[in-house]
Structures are given as structure tokens and as C-alpha cells.
Amino acid sequence: MFQLKSKQYVSTKKGNYWNIIVDGREVGWVSQNFFARNKISVAKEVSLIKNSDYGFPTRDAINYVTDGQGTAVDPDKVSVSKTYVSTQPSTVNYSYGKAKASVNISVRDNADSEMGEVTKQPQKGFKTTTTWNGGSKGSSRNWNAAHHYTSETSSNTFSSNGLTLRTRLFQPRFLSLGYGQAGDKMGQVGVIPEGMTVNGNDFVTSLYSSDSDQHGHLALYNLGAIKSKYAAQNLTTMNWSTFKSYANNIKVSPYIKLGHGQSLGSSSNYIYVLANDNKYNNGPKSEEVMQIRKSDMQINKIWTIRVAENRYIHNATFVGDNTMYALFHNGGYDRYEYWKLTRDGDNWKATEVGATNGSFISNSPVQGFAYGNDHFFIGFNDNIFQVAKNGAAQKHYRFNTKREIEGLSATNSKLYVQFAQRAELTEGKF
Structure with a gap:
């Protein structure tokens, strides 16, 4: 699924025709019948771990909603028969105008058997150090006002302690129309990356229009077809045949619930996101795991999980379809804990596999985990x-x-690191 937008239409005797924009580029006119109209797409299944301290927001299961013209509708405007589900199985009905859908939400009663216990003695850690805090203090060569945010034309090499990271892909500033043109937060794809995952040739990154949003888009790039480090920056100006090839190898999800969007992983067929709330420090809330189909970039299934008592996870990654690794760190404990969650059916069994003493960095949050x-x-x-x-x-x-750093991913002996401003995927061997 590419990112499709339209802002202009004409009425004819044969109906309305819209001028459509694909991945930020104007491509031509189509009949209004081309669009999915009066449609609500939702996850096929939702499975919750029973937890009276957390109500699952049922609108989180929405992929997209369209009105009678095929225009996307903000999920918050959709009517639901239940706003939250916590401890009782429910069938939730969704409606907007003529559009309707429903989801069966199951509840797992075996929370105690899924949640793990803290058992590992922390290993000796690193000497605590500091770094700069907050947003980026620098940029790539051309990602600045002086260079008008133009495309990069030369690659980077970053080396330290035997690890050398080299540019693999400079990403487009937007996969949509830009600031003030996209119409709303659902239509703007970019400009803030938060996390990423690489599996085979598939590189997936999460993109937001605001760093305070819990909804955003996923963009998937087929690196097997996108060989150039630079060309994807120029989707709006490249020749038509090249654009068609690139558009066929870049997929964009609808505007969906991703949480902070930093905890991603992937398998051959699915993208996984731990859609957590990075503003929630610690406590008894459940967390949402989203399984997203690569085929159409829509949510297939949702689980809620809990790792252990008083362990709310801010960073995680996924290995295949049945394994998640989670990082827990709370300054009050002065250690990092590493948890493995193994899925059996709908159950996610948590086991602590390791721990490290110390804070590593004292003045800046974790930006990626692999x-x-x-x-x-x-x-x-x-x-x-x-x-x-x-x-x-x-x-x-x-x-x-x-x-x-906006996300890490590791596969075999390769480490992938994404940098902000401009969004840049790098790779190196560890």
C-alpha cells in the first residue's frame, strides 16, 4: 500500500474525478469509485491479558475509516459500542455513517502464568558516562536551513571501537505532501522517525508528524530493489519510470496506533510493534503488541501483555513471529534487565534472561534496542x-x-542504526 492523497476534484456527467498524489507526487485523475468508500478496516483479532488496571482503548484496533467520498476519517470520530475493554470478553461494534465493522476481543485469565519473576543477578556494567540530551544538535550535510533541506549526495562513515557504520539509505523528507499541504496528521507521512527494523531486504521505519503523537505511519522499503543510497530522497522529481519502480517498492501503512514507535521487529510476513506509552514511567498497566501485515501494512492482530510486576517496558524488539526481547530500566533499580517473551498461541510467557548493573548513560534516555x-x-x-x-x-x-539515534536492528552479524536529520539508515558488522 502506497501513500495516496487527493486535494482536488472535478464533477462531470460521469461522476466526480480526483487528482491523486502518490508518495507526495501528483500522478493523475481517477474516478471517485477508485476509492474505498464507507469502509472501516479493523484488526481481525484482539487478545487481552486480564488486568483490572488497564482498559484496552478499542479504537486502537482501527486501521482506517472512510466516508462516502472515500476520505479518511480520524479514528477518534468513530462510534464504538465500548470505549474500553479490561477483564470481560466483548464484541465491539464500530460505525461511522454507513460504514460498520466489529471485533471480537478475548481475555486471557492466566496472567500469573505469563508474567515472569526477577531471578538474575546483575552482571558488572559499564562506567557511567554522559552525552547530550534532547533533540539532535546537528544534522546531515544538507538537512538545514542554509542548504534548504535539499537531498544528500555523499554518504557517511561512522567508526568506533571496531564498529564501522556506513550509509545504506537516505530517506525522503516526506512520503506525502509536506507541511501545510497534507491536510491533517493522517495525511502527512513524516517527518519524525522513531524506530526501525530490518529483516532480509525489508527495512521498516515508524514516522510521525509530532513527537507527542501515539499514532503514526510505518514505511517499508524493499532494499533489494532500492539499490541507490540517494535516489529515494527525490521521489517528486525523479523520472516517471524510476518513480513507478520506487513506488512499487515502498509501502506505507494507514495512520495507526504505534505508541512511541521505537520498539519494532519483523519476520518474513509481519511487522511487530510494542505500542507503549513513553510518558508512563512504571506501574501495572498492560502493553499492546501489534502484528501488522507486510502485504497491506494493516494491523492483523493485537495482544496485550505484562512482563512482570512493576515492570513497564519502554524498549523491545522481535525475532521472528514468536519471540520478543524486552529491556527494562528504571533509575530507582540502577540496572538494566533483559526479558525474553515467547508466544504460544495467544500467551506471551516472560522470562528474565540477564541483567546489567549501572545506568550506562546518566542524562539521556534509551533511543534504540536490538x-x-x-x-x-x-x-x-x-x-x-x-x-x-x-x-x-x-x-x-x-x-x-x-x-x-532513532532505532537499532540486528540480524546475523549486521547492526543497523538509524540517525535523524535527515533520516539515514546505516549498517555495519559487529
């Missing part, structure tokens, strides 16, 4: 820490990009 080849990688601004599966400290990589 697992590969029995190593965990924890990213901060300009810093990445590598630890063994049991939590033993291994390597500290320091950079000087002055750009935020």
Missing part, C-alpha cells in the same frame, strides 16, 4: 552499548554525529 547473535545492543544519543545475553558488559561504541 538483539542479534546472543548480543543485546542499547542505543543512546551518539552511544551504543553491546552486552552479552546474560548482561555482561562487552563493548561501548562512541560517535560524534550530534544526531539522535
Whole structure:
């Protein structure tokens, strides 16, 4: 599914025709019948872990809603028969005008058997250090007012402690019309990346119009077809045949619930997102796991999970369809805990696999988390820490990009790191 938008139409004897825009580029006129009209798309299934301290917001199951003209509707405007579901199974009905849909929500009663216990003795950690805090202090060469945010034309190499990261892909500023043109938050795809995952040739990143939003878009790039490091920045100006090829190898999800969007993983057929609330520090709330089909970039299934008592997860990654690794860190505990969650049917069984003493970085939050080849990688601004599966400290990589890290992913012996301003995917061997 590409990102499609229209802002202009004409009425004829044969009906209304709309001038459509694909991935930010005007491509031509189509009949209004081309659009899905009076349609609500929702997740096929929702399975909740029983938790009286958390009510699942039922609108989180919405993929998209369209009115009689085929215009996307804000999910908050959809009527639902139940706003929240917590401890009792329910069938929730959704409606907007003539559009209707329903979802069966099941509740798992075995919370105690799914939640884990803290059992691991923390390993010796790294010497605590500091970095810059807040948003990026620098940018890529052309991502600034002086260069008018023009496309990058030369690649980067960042090296530290045996790890060398090289540019694989500079991403478009928008996969839609830009500021003030897209119409609303649902229509603007970009400009803020938060997380990413790589599986095979599929690179997926989460994109937001505001860093305070809990909804956003996922963009999938087929790196097997997109060979150039630079061309994807120029979707609106490249020649038509090249654009068609690129548009066929870039997919964009609807405007869906992603939470903070930093905790992603993927398998051959699905993208997984731990759609957590990064403003919620710690406590008994459940967390949502979204399974999203790569075929049409829509939510297929939702689970809620709990890792352990008083363990709310802000960072996680997924390995295949049945395994999730989660990072827990709370300054009050002065350690990092590594949890493995294994799915059996709808149950997600949590087990602590390791822990590390210390804070690593004292003045900046975690910006990415990955697992590969029995190593965990924890990213901060300009810093990445590598630890063994049991939590033993291994390597500290320091950079000087002055750009935020916006997600990590590891597969086999490759580490992928995404930098902000301009969004840039890099790769290196560890």
C-alpha cells in the first residue's frame, strides 16, 4: 500500500474525478469509485491479558475509516459500542455513517502464568558516562536551513571501537505532501522517525508528524530493489519510470496506533510493534503488541501483555513471529534487565534472561534496542552499548554525529542504526 492523497476534484456527467498524489507526487485523475468508500478496516483479532488496571482503548484496533467520498476519517470520530475493554470478553461494534465493522476481543485469565519473576543477578556494567540530551544538535550535510533541506549526495562513515557504520539509505523528507499541504496528521507521512527494523531486504521505519503523537505511519522499503543510497530522497522529481519502480517498492501503512514507535521487529510476513506509552514511567498497566501485515501494512492482530510486576517496558524488539526481547530500566533499580517473551498461541510467557548493573548513560534516555547473535545492543544519543545475553558488559561504541539515534536492528552479524536529520539508515558488522 502506497501513500495516496487527493486535494482536488472535478464533477462531470460521469461522476466526480480526483487528482491523486502518490508518495507526495501528483500522478493523475481517477474516478471517485477508485476509492474505498464507507469502509472501516479493523484488526481481525484482539487478545487481552486480564488486568483490572488497564482498559484496552478499542479504537486502537482501527486501521482506517472512510466516508462516502472515500476520505479518511480520524479514528477518534468513530462510534464504538465500548470505549474500553479490561477483564470481560466483548464484541465491539464500530460505525461511522454507513460504514460498520466489529471485533471480537478475548481475555486471557492466566496472567500469573505469563508474567515472569526477577531471578538474575546483575552482571558488572559499564562506567557511567554522559552525552547530550534532547533533540539532535546537528544534522546531515544538507538537512538545514542554509542548504534548504535539499537531498544528500555523499554518504557517511561512522567508526568506533571496531564498529564501522556506513550509509545504506537516505530517506525522503516526506512520503506525502509536506507541511501545510497534507491536510491533517493522517495525511502527512513524516517527518519524525522513531524506530526501525530490518529483516532480509525489508527495512521498516515508524514516522510521525509530532513527537507527542501515539499514532503514526510505518514505511517499508524493499532494499533489494532500492539499490541507490540517494535516489529515494527525490521521489517528486525523479523520472516517471524510476518513480513507478520506487513506488512499487515502498509501502506505507494507514495512520495507526504505534505508541512511541521505537520498539519494532519483523519476520518474513509481519511487522511487530510494542505500542507503549513513553510518558508512563512504571506501574501495572498492560502493553499492546501489534502484528501488522507486510502485504497491506494493516494491523492483523493485537495482544496485550505484562512482563512482570512493576515492570513497564519502554524498549523491545522481535525475532521472528514468536519471540520478543524486552529491556527494562528504571533509575530507582540502577540496572538494566533483559526479558525474553515467547508466544504460544495467544500467551506471551516472560522470562528474565540477564541483567546489567549501572545506568550506562546518566542524562539521556534509551533511543534504540536490538538483539542479534546472543548480543543485546542499547542505543543512546551518539552511544551504543553491546552486552552479552546474560548482561555482561562487552563493548561501548562512541560517535560524534550530534544526531539522535532513532532505532537499532540486528540480524546475523549486521547492526543497523538509524540517525535523524535527515533520516539515514546505516549498517555495519559487529
